[in-house]
Amino acid sequence: MTIIVTGGAGFIGSNFIFYMLKTHPDYRIICIDKLTYAGNLSTLKPVMDNPNFRFVKADICDREAIYKLFEEEKPDIVVNFAAESHVDRSIEDPEIFLRTNILGTQVLMDACRKYGITRYHQVSTDEVYGDLPLDRPDLFFTEDTPIHTSSPYSSSKAGADLLVMAYYRTYGLPVTISRCSNNYGPYHFPEKLIPLMIANALADKPLPVYGEGLNVRDWLYVEDHCRAIDMIIHNGRVGEVYNVGGHNEMRNIDIVKLICKELGKPESLIVHVEDRKGHDMRYAIDPTKIHNELGWLPETKFADGIKKTIKWYLENKEWWETIISGEYQQYYEKMYGNRAEV
Ligand code: NAD
Numbered sequence: 001m002t003i004i005v006t007g008g009a010g011f012i013g014s015n016f017i018f019y020m021l022k023t024h025p026d027y028r029i030i031c032i033d034k035l036t037y038a039g040n041l042s043t044l045k046p047v048m049d050n051p052n053f054r055f056v057k058a059d060i061c062d063r064e065a066i067y068k069l070f071e072e073e074k075p076d077i078v079v080n081f082a083a084e085s086h087v088d089r090s091i092e093d094p095e096i097f098l099r100t101n102i103l104g105t106q107v108l109m110d111a112c113r114k115y116g117i118t119r120y121h122q123v124s125t126d127e128v129y130g131d132l133p134l135d136r137p138d139l140f141f142t143e144d145t146p147i148h149t150s151s152p153y154s155s156s157k158a159g160a161d162l163l164v165m166a167y168y169r170t171y172g173l174p175v176t177i178s179r180c181s182n183n184y185g186p187y188h189f190p191e192k193l194i195p196l197m198i199a200n201a202l203a204d205k206p207l208p209v210y211g212e213g214l215n216v217r218d219w220l221y222v223e224d225h226c227r228a229i230d231m232i233i234h235n236g237r238v239g240e241v242y243n244v245g246g247h248n249e250m251r252n253i254d255i256v257k258l259i260c261k262e263l264g265k266p267e268s269l270i271v272h273v274e275d276r277k278g279h280d281m282r283y284a285i286d287p288t289k290i291h292n293e294l295g296w297l298p299e300t301k302f303a304d305g306i307k308k309t310i311k312w313y314l315e316n317k318e319w320w321e322t323i324i325s326g327e328y329q330q331y332y333e334k335m336y337g338n339r340a341e342v
């Protein structure tokens with residue numbers, strides 16, 4: 001079995017590669033990654049010498065490079081993680097989101113059609129469903145919830161999902177889609193909420209909470225997401241969407257307070273800053289379908305997962321300190337430098 005994993009130098013893709021090489025030691029995994037600001041080759045160091053692993057630096061939009069690789073490797077399965085993934089960046093500059101997330105998906109699926117595969121899996125997000133109101137805790141996203149996006153990021157992911165379903169219906173490409181809630185865990189890029197707050201708290205820097213911090217996200221430990229994808233690519237029904245989430249809703253402010261507590265830092269570091277434009281209020285997944293059809297359930301409780309994650313950031317300072325000492329400094333200044341306190 002040969003699997004192409006795109007975006008494998010990023011957060012979830014790298015965790016998926018580790019998971020697959022551990023769980024299926026006879027599989028060959030080929031990682032394609034453009035190594036954008038979010039991709040980090042040092043992340044893949046633990047598997048670089050594994051004879052069943054190959055890294056290829058390429059842009060999923062580069063048709064020639066992608067076709068050449070498919071011709072060489074003749075993959076059975078393609079799992080597409082490669083994406084621009086940060087909502088705040090998409091608000092600043094949407095174009096690259098449309099290019100990578102939609103056109104890149106098209107190139108990969110064209111390659112799948114040309115060379116033949118048994119499964120193309122699209123890693124999507126619950127953000128394609130838009131958001132839910134805070135005063136309706138009885139509502140959850142199901143696979144039938146209409147697509148209703150808020151940000152350029154979620155719109156580009158929704159566009160890709162529609163294209164994936166069109167390739168299924170029009171060309172019969174054997175596709176599946178997973179729509180997962182917010183992940184957390186090792187190798188999470190420091191621009192995102194949890195690692196940003198850990199890094200800032202450790203440096204006694206302000207912890208910038210957007211608005212009141214009442215927005216709710218449904219957090220899932222990254223390895224639980226990886227296991228769900230493994231189940232879907234092997235046993236999921238072709239042409240189907242599977243929601244992935246662990247019923248673990250938390251308000252942003254409570255997460256930040258928890259991080260302060262775990263690190264022994266004062267809550268006085270928290271500053272409430274200007275809200276994100278179009279900020280989604282609440283995400284909440286109903287995972288009944290993947291549970292009933294594939295037997296998936298999350299294994300890591302948030303209380304344990306967040307401790308493990310904080311421990312990982314404490315023990316792997318070199319990984320994230322290298323990142324935040326580079327071009328990230330300019331990013332941080334641009335996004336947070338002039339952000340008014342509220
Ligand atoms: P990430 O930003 O950490 O990693 C993205 C990776 O894709 C990076 O290694 C980057 O170099 C690579 N990449 C970007 N553009 C590329 C291109 N044109 N060609 C090849 N490689 C390219 O993202 P992540 O958080 O690991 O998310 C992975 C996928 O999971 C994304 O598709 C995202 O939409 C989806 N997702 C993420 C979450 C989450 O909580 N992080 C939740 C649900 C779904």
Ligand code: TYD
Binds near residue numbers: 086191
């Ligand atoms: P993020 O990690 O960017 O994920 P997403 O927007 O895809 O859910 O943000 C998670 C939540 O945290 C979101 O409601 C925005 C909020 N947030 C802050 O309050 N401050 C920050 O500095 C960041 C990065 C996010």
